[in-house]
Structures are given as structure tokens and as C-alpha cells.
Amino acid sequence: MSTAAFSILALMAIALIAYMALGRAREMVRSRPRPQQRRPAGGTIDPGSERRAERRARALLKSIVNREEWEMYRDLGFIRVLGQTPDGRDGPAGYGYLIYPHKPIVAYLPESNSLLSEYCVEFRDPEAPYGPKLPDSDDVLAKWMMIKAEEHKLIQDANMHLPGRQLDPQQVRRDLWRLAEWERVRNRPSARVSRSGRDAAIKGGDIVAVNTVSETQAQ
């Protein structure tokens, strides 16, 4: 066998071995367990648990905050709380807070809708500091209770930033506009009649009356 033929055979052998080694390496990579395929040790995943927790939290929030505040949260996704005057009464001409779930509390001036500051605050459970967060509505409830009970302490504990740090000021201004529209519609005399009719029906357990009132309003 000539040297040239031997070289060609050797090259073909090397190429064949390299091809087989590459195929084997690919197989090994494929068969390696990927992170998303790994199951947590012990217990199964329950995709509905967060939803159930949130449902419970919403029911609790509804039972504690004022009716207007609950409807605001249900319809708009946040609660507006007016700041407290020194004598403890709500100050309509003073300042207010917008409470968003798991987002900073935004302080603003209701007169001009000027944004004042963002207060970043969170409620981390000391028993599970790196675990899951409170359900959205529980986070809102905790902020609401703190503002109502110890507003100054909450503000002291929070990290204060200028508007725009975490929340888009344009989005907040849109929310304030949505809030104004929501209040305008809500305070219409027809809306008030509708609500009072619905209340009377619910108290009496008469569902037919609810439909009657709604249909009357629609006409």
C-alpha cells in the first residue's frame, strides 16, 4: 500500500471516529435533565393555589375597607385614600395616596393631580423572607390599614423616591383620570338609584328586583 493510500485511509478513519463521538455527545446533552423538567422534591405543583389565595384575600379586603374603596379596587385596580389632617379627619383639600398591589404607594395632590412621591414598602414574612409574596389584595389591605392607622410610621419606614422611579408617571396620571371618570359616573343620580335598588334587593334576598332595577336603568 502506498503512503498516499494509507494517509487517505487514516483521514477517513479519523473523520468517522469524530462523527461518532459527536453523535454520542449530542445524545448525552439531549438526555441531561433540564431545569424546567425537574420536579420539586416532595409535593406536587398546585397551579390554582395562588388564585384561591387571591380570591380569599379579595373577600377579606371587601369585608374591611369602605364600600367605595372596594368598588374602586374592583373596577380600577387601586385604592385612593385621602391623607389625614392633624385632627384625624380626612382632608379633602390636602393630599392623597394611590395604593397599588405590590407597587409603590403614590402620594399626590387631588387639587392639581400633581404627583409628589413614591413610597416603596413591602411586607416580607419573617418566617419566609425569600418565599412567595402576599396575595395582591392582602398587600393592598396591609397598606390600607397602615395608612389608616399609622400613616406617619408607614411613610417613615418606606423608601421615598421621586415619581417615576418604579411607576410610569403617565400611567399614574391616566389612573387619576380614570378615577375622576369613575367617580363622575358613580355619583350620577341614576347610578345612586341603581346602587340603592341593588342594596335593597340584596338585603331582601330578592334577585328579581336586581334585574328589574338594572333593566329600568338601561331603558
Next chain:
Amino acid sequence: MRFLRLMPGRGEVVLAEGDPQLSDDELRLVEEFRRQLDLGMWAAVPIEQGATGRREAVMVKDFADVPRDAERVIFFPRAAGG
């Protein structure tokens, strides 16, 4: 009176329930109240103002501060700068 705790990922759970007028129940409630505060929780009581009907909340640091007619005491993690 019911003690509720806001739990991450679970919503509220009932910690204790009882009538503070009964001495046994009161003892149990006081113990649970202290235990929760020792764990680093804050306690708030939802209240309704008699004159206006407005719903408010008060923070309590001692069981003696809980209004006698309160239906619920809510325990939640302390606020910290986020």
C-alpha cells in the same frame, strides 16, 4: 373574636378564635397575640366609626388595646422599605 394572619401565597389563615369575655379563651387569645408579635408581626383591628360609619383601622401593640367588641384582629408582616 378571631385572629387572622395574612400569609404569603395562601391568603389569610385563622390563628385563634374565642370570646374574650371567657377567661380560658382570653388566656389563649393573649398567648397567641404575644406569640405573633414576638414573631415580628404587626396587629391591626378593623373598626367602624359609629357616627359616620366609615371603616378605619387601628394598630394595637397589646391585647389590652384591642377593642372589646372587635370581631377580627389582622396580623401581617412588618412594613419595610422596598
